Amino acid sequence: MSDSRLAPGRATKWIILLAVVAIFLVPIVSMLLFTLRSGEGGYGLGHWLGLGDPANAGKYRPIWTGLGNSLALAVVTVAIVLVLLAPTMILVTLRFPRLRRPFEFLCLLPISIPAIVLVVGLTPIYLTIGRSVGTGVWTLAFAYGVTVLPYAYRAIQSSIDAVDVKTLAEAARSLGAGWLTVLVRVLAPNLRGGLLAASLISIAVVLGEFTIASLLNRQNLQTALFLVSRQDPYVAVALALLALLFAFLLLLVIGRFGAGAKALAGKKNPTN
Amino acid sequence: MTVATAESATAGAELPARPRRRPSLAVAGLLPFTAYVAIFLGLPTVLAVASGLFTDDGAFTADNFAALGDPVILQGFWNSGWLSFVTAAVGAIVGALVCYAMLGFRHDGRVRSLIDAASGVLAQFGGVMLAFAFIATLGLQGLVTLFLRDAFGIDLYADGAWIYELPGLVLPYIYFQVPLMVITFLPAMTGLKPQWAEANLTLGGTRRSFWFRIGFPVLAPSFFASFLLLFANAFSSYATAAALSSQGSPIIPLQIRTALTSETVLGRENLAGALAFGMILVMAVVMGLYALVQRRAARWQS
Amino acid sequence: MRDRRLAAAFAVATSVTLLLGACSSGSGGDSSDASGVDAATATNLDAFGSMSDLEKAATAEGQLNVIALPRDWANYGAVIDAFTAKYPDITVNEASPDASSAEEIQAAETNAGLDTAPDVFDLGLTVALQNTDKFAPYQVSTWDDIPENLKEETGLYVGDYGGYMSVGYDSSKFDAPKTFDDLLEPAYKGAVALNGDPTQAGAAFAAVALATVQNGGTLDDFTPGVDYFSKLNDAGNLLKVDPTSATVASGETPIVFDWDYLNAAHNADNPEWKVAIFPGTGIAGYYNQAINADAPHPAAARLWEEFLYSDDAQNLWLAGGARPARAEAMEAAGTIDEKLFSALPEAPTDSLVPSEEQTTAAGELLGRDWAGAVD
Numbered sequence: 028m029s030d031s032r033l034a035p036g037r038a039t040k041w042i043i044l045l046a047v048v049a050i051f052l053v054p055i056v057s058m059l060l061f062t063l064r065s066g067e068g069g070y071g072l073g074h075w076l077g078l079g080d081p082a083n084a085g086k087y088r089p090i091w092t093g094l095g096n097s098l099a100l101a102v103v104t105v106a107i108v109l110v111l112l113a114p115t116m117i118l119v120t121l122r123f124p125r126l127r128r129p130f131e132f133l134c135l136l137p138i139s140i141p142a143i144v145l146v147v148g149l150t151p152i153y154l155t156i157g158r159s160v161g162t163g164v165w166t167l168a169f170a171y172g173v174t175v176l177p178y179a180y181r182a183i184q185s186s187i188d189a190v191d192v193k194t195l196a197e198a199a200r201s202l203g204a205g206w207l208t209v210l211v212r213v214l215a216p217n218l219r220g221g222l223l224a225a226s227l228i229s230i231a232v233v234l235g236e237f238t239i240a241s242l243l244n245r246q247n248l249q250t251a252l253f254l255v256s257r258q259d260p261y262v263a264v265a266l267a268l269l270a271l272l273f274a275f276l277l278l279l280v281i282g283r284f285g286a287g288a289k290a291l292a293g294k295k296n297p298t299n
Numbered sequence: 300m301t302v303a304t305a306e307s308a309t310a311g312a313e314l315p316a317r318p319r320r321r322p323s324l325a326v327a328g329l330l331p332f333t334a335y336v337a338i339f340l341g342l343p344t345v346l347a348v349a350s351g352l353f354t355d356d357g358a359f360t361a362d363n364f365a366a367l368g369d370p371v372i373l374q375g376f377w378n379s380g381w382l383s384f385v386t387a388a389v390g391a392i393v394g395a396l397v398c399y400a401m402l403g404f405r406h407d408g409r410v411r412s413l414i415d416a417a418s419g420v421l422a423q424f425g426g427v428m429l430a431f432a433f434i435a436t437l438g439l440q441g442l443v444t445l446f447l448r449d450a451f452g453i454d455l456y457a458d459g460a461w462i463y464e465l466p467g468l469v470l471p472y473i474y475f476q477v478p479l480m481v482i483t484f485l486p487a488m489t490g491l492k493p494q495w496a497e498a499n500l501t502l503g504g505t506r507r508s509f510w511f512r513i514g515f516p517v518l519a520p521s522f523f524a525s526f527l528l529l530f531a532n533a534f535s536s537y538a539t540a541a542a543l544s545s546q547g548s549p550i551i552p553l554q555i556r557t558a559l560t561s562e563t564v565l566g567r568e569n570l571a572g573a574l575a576f577g578m579i580l581v582m583a584v585v586m587g588l589y590a591l592v593q594r595r596a597a598r599w600q601s
Numbered sequence: 602m603r604d605r606r607l608a609a610a611f612a613v614a615t616s617v618t619l620l621l622g623a624c625s626s627g628s629g630g631d632s633s634d635a636s637g638v639d640a641a642t643a644t645n646l647d648a649f650g651s652m653s654d655l656e657k658a659a660t661a662e663g664q665l666n667v668i669a670l671p672r673d674w675a676n677y678g679a680v681i682d683a684f685t686a687k688y689p690d691i692t693v694n695e696a697s698p699d700a701s702s703a704e705e706i707q708a709a710e711t712n713a714g715l716d717t718a719p720d721v722f723d724l725g726l727t728v729a730l731q732n733t734d735k736f737a738p739y740q741v742s743t744w745d746d747i748p749e750n751l752k753e754e755t756g757l758y759v760g761d762y763g764g765y766m767s768v769g770y771d772s773s774k775f776d777a778p779k780t781f782d783d784l785l786e787p788a789y790k791g792a793v794a795l796n797g798d799p800t801q802a803g804a805a806f807a808a809v810a811l812a813t814v815q816n817g818g819t820l821d822d823f824t825p826g827v828d829y830f831s832k833l834n835d836a837g838n839l840l841k842v843d844p845t846s847a848t849v850a851s852g853e854t855p856i857v858f859d860w861d862y863l864n865a866a867h868n869a870d871n872p873e874w875k876v877a878i879f880p881g882t883g884i885a886g887y888y889n890q891a892i893n894a895d896a897p898h899p900a901a902a903r904l905w906e907e908f909l910y911s912d913d914a915q916n917l918w919l920a921g922g923a924r925p926a927r928a929e930a931m932e933a934a935g936t937i938d939e940k941l942f943s944a945l946p947e948a949p950t951d952s953l954v955p956s957e958e959q960t961t962a963a964g965e966l967l968g969r970d971w972a973g974a975v976d
Contacts, residue, residue: 033402033496033514040403043396044410047477051421054432054474057442061435061851089695107335115332122325131524132586137340138531139582140347141552143559144575147350147568148343150711157715173339178422181483181528185521189490220406221486227419228482235423238538244668244696244708244717257671257698258678260847260870267428271420278416371972431847438842439791440852460791463841545843546798547972556801562701562725563799563806564964 055268062265074261086255090266093251096164100247101233103168105226108179111172113222114210116183120192134180137173142238145170153243164245174239175232179225186221190214223285227278234274348579351572363573372554376577378465379534379550386472387529393473394480395522398488401481406489415485418478425475430542433471437462465549471539476529483528487521520593527589531582551578640899644756645740646907649900652742655907658900660690665901667693668708668719669700673846673869675762675862676921680914684905691901701802702728709735709893720902722891725803727960729758729889736891739903741910746930751887761909762862762923763887765878765949766804766811769864771855773873778856780879781815781829785836789856793833794840794848796859800967803886808858809967810955811884820955823963824970831974839975846870860886861946865922876922876946883949887926912936919945 034040065071077083119126137145149170156166192214199213215222237249252270256263351363366372397414404410436443439456447453461467491514499509537552548554551574557564558571638649640658649655659665672678681693696717697708702724712718722729722736733753740756751760768778775792778784784793797805813819813826833839844854850870857864864876890909896902908914915925919941931937955963 033491033493033509035399035403037403040400043400044414047393047397051417051474051477053443054429054436057435058428058432060442061847064850111332111335115329118325118328123329128590132583133336133340135527135531135582135586136344136579138528138535139579140344140575141535141537141555141578143552144347144555144571145343146711147559147571148346149339151346152338152342154711154713154715157712157717162712162715162717169335169339173336176336176340177528177531178479178483181525182486184524185483185486185490188521189487220489224415224482224486227415228422231419231423235425237426241697241700242704242708242711244666244712244719246694246696250697254672254695254698257673259673260845260850263847264428264431271424274420274423275416278419279412282412282415371969427845430843431845434842434848434853435851438848438851438853439840456791459837460840460842542843542845544841546795546839546841546975548798548800549972557798560701560704560707561801562703562728562803563801563960564968565703565727565731565961 055271058264058268062261062268064261074259074265078262078265086258089246089251089254090248093246093248096246097234097248099165100168100171101230103165104171104175104229104233107168107172108175108225108229109222112176112179113183113215113218113225116180116187117192117196117210117214117218120187121196131180131184134176138177142174143242145173146239146242149239149243162245164240164247167240167243167245167247168233170239170243171229171233171236174236175225175229178228178232182224182228183218183221186218186224190217192218219285223282226285227282230278230281231274234270234277344575344579348572348576350569351574351576353569355566355569360569363570364576366570367573367577372551372574372577375549375551375554376581379552380581382465382468382472382550383530383533386469386476386533387526389469389473390476390480390529391484391522391526394477394484394525395488397477397481398485401485402488402491414481418481421478422475422482425536426538427542429471429474430539433462433474433543437470463544465544468540468544468550471543472533472536476533479529479532480525484521484525487518487525491517523589523592527585530585534582535578638900640903641737641894641896643899643903644738645744646742649903652907655900655904656688659898659904660688662898662901663691664716664898665691665693665905666696666716666718666720666897667905668696669698669702669705669723670695671698673866674698674921675918675923676866679920680909680917683913683917684908687908688904691904706732706735709895713895716897718893718895718897720893720896720898721905722889722893723761724758724889724891726887726889726954727803727957729891730957733757735894737894737896737899739892739906741906743910743927743930746927747910748926748929751926758889758891759910760887760926761890762915762918762925763885764861764863764923765946765952766807766884766886767859767861767864767876767878767946769849769857769859769867769874769876771849771852771871771873772875774852774855777875777877778879779877781812784838784856785833787836789838791837791840792854793838793856794842794844794854794858795830796844796857796863798971800964800971804859804863806960806963806967807860807884807886807955809971810953810963811858811879814882814884814953815879820953820959821962823966827967827970827974834975841975849874860923862918862922862924878946878949881949881951883952885952885954887954916941 062074063070063072065073119130153166160166195213195217196209199209204213234248236247237253240247241250248270252266256266352359354360354362401411401414435441437455438444439460444455447455456462495513496509499513504512535552537550537556540550540553541556548557555571555574558567558574561567638654638658643649646652646655649658667681670677670681672681681695685691685693696719697704700708705719705722705724706728708719736757738755738757741759744756747759753759770778775789795805795808796802799805799809809823809826809830810820812829813823816825816829818825830839840854842848842854844857844859846867848854849857849867861876861878864874867874890906892899892902892906910927912931915927915931916938918925919938922945924945925931928937928942932942
């Protein structure tokens, strides 16, 4: 399973990687240096220590609520992507190839419309939902599922294009597998790269989403951060960095989990 | 090619065995997704765009759509268009390079996981915080600006604070475009089969010929599709621009925001619907171009 | 077998989620409480009986939804904390601190009838005038202390705090600018920022209004103001970034046109930050309180209003650099915080507030000309 003939040489890959990473780290470092400013132009940990001060704990309470809400929303959104979007995409690939272009346009539509306009249209729908199912934050996930559609679609489609889904499906069917088995035990492991990427980007989108939650008056991580950050500019930047770190670690853990499971699957069924 | 023969073989074998009911079952399989998208995407879009056809009091009017011809708005579309194009192009190329570099690392290794996670996070890093990160870096009192001035005597802003005008928006936009490209293009890049590289070598080709004859043509459809996604992403972003280039609403999403939420110029909410329709129209045109390009690119694959 | 288990697990998960949703907060509660007072139609304290009756009714509701109250705006953070400290059983839900006045009204429409709708609004005058049909009239117990020109006669909307358009500046980098012409000097290159775009934000709109009246124009025609900023832009002195406490703290925006109380708040981030009001004609602006006619927590909303117009809250706003609506009455009664009151920047000799017609005309003019002027 070596990609060594495709892959760039050792020097090339490290040069590209380190150059890009270095450039991308500069703004983060600037933010960090800003939070480390103290008093007369010197540097110190004052602002960070203030974050941990128990006297301020009450001020940061909204963040915990927001974080919990965002995590719940992330779970439901990923469920929508994996359970609703992915099987439909596979269905379109297998049975309705001519629908592919319109489907692509449909999936690209949410990103063409800024969230503030989408909310104008979502308002009556959420009013109805609010009156029937309640104003719980989790109902936002339906809107989020639509928001992540373009990204998740692209990630999964890249995988589908790379894997010969038709043959795999037909082979499994001819061996007597039911459709659920075909989906879950044959196609999903092969599409794992795209499915994982779609899940990761969905989680990232949900954790970073602000506009829709704010306009529909719900509390999520970003609205909570925004609320708290209005007290102090240094705290605002420090919290933003912490939120980035949290999201990074979360995605890392999920990514490793996905990669680890893939490695196991790779060892069991040598399909390539 | 192998795919075609497999298709015809299975098609031939399947026809007699396929029961009558399958087509309608398959259509039923499309229903949940269609219903979901109809309620949460179709309906809001129609409602939002249709609001452009009415005045505040509910009377039907074509004024809002006629206003799309206003020079300020046309300039806004143009600005949005070229900003999105440039940032999508740079983002796509740099992102593709990073994906290429990723090929050199084990797909379940640490470097890949780190880059995957970092790309996921940074692709969604936008708005006021991203704007501030750039102000802190490249602003008039930014880290890099001061460093260049003190160490090399280069004054970035001798001709004016271009970072707070439209050209200055390119840099923060690229900051989230590149990670987005990495996230969406990497699955395609990793789909390149090493067998093709080996076959290329066996047939006497070089690395270069592999990329030009096999690699690029195979990746082209995914590349352009990701480019399109990046374009659309930049086209509808406004939070970063609102913070960095707060005077003058140079791009369309900012004009939509002004129409919907202004405290001083009231009564223009319906214009936002017309502007949104304009945005969808632009996206449709771009998708049409993309479909043309894809048809071309698909020729290489067969 | 495995498939069936998967399907079963999925079905269970879905039903649990739906159950959770059903159990979560339902739609807006009813407006009358145990004692039979209909809080939603109460127009003053007498409808409840006494202050403690109002407090009981509000505590029974247990929540208050506020919107667009940034914690660093006129010291609102302290006001909210003081309310929570006084009534610990009422949870204050703060939504969208960055919402504009128009967005507050939209939030009320978006959440009409739900328990997430805002209970009270803090609006600019223009938006308040246009949406009086959404408000419930209420006259607080200190009604008579509020000047006539700051309130609507039945209490649909009432001025709460206000200020004058001012220039905030970093005194370690610049001396106090004294006139608009000062700012055109080359020393101010890339230094002057407006708090927002005048076609979007009320503070920036007032800055252009100030430029108009101080450059020989009248509020009927904002052209002199637009021309001034066009000149400022051509001189390279206009900075187009949006000033925030972070940009002030980092030194990126050393001069900011903003309401005096908002500029005063930056002193916390930069001890050298000072506020100057240009002498001559000034522009004043008051924000206005209004109660949502469909408020999900009408008693709590009215208690909040009573609290805001009490001496404590008015002095807290004063601490934030704003001029509270009851300032004159409190000064006469001696309940105002003298030190803070005298620390306010000197008011201009003459001050104007744009009328509704002037605002509409100016809005059209800015919509047409502003983008081109600062290009």
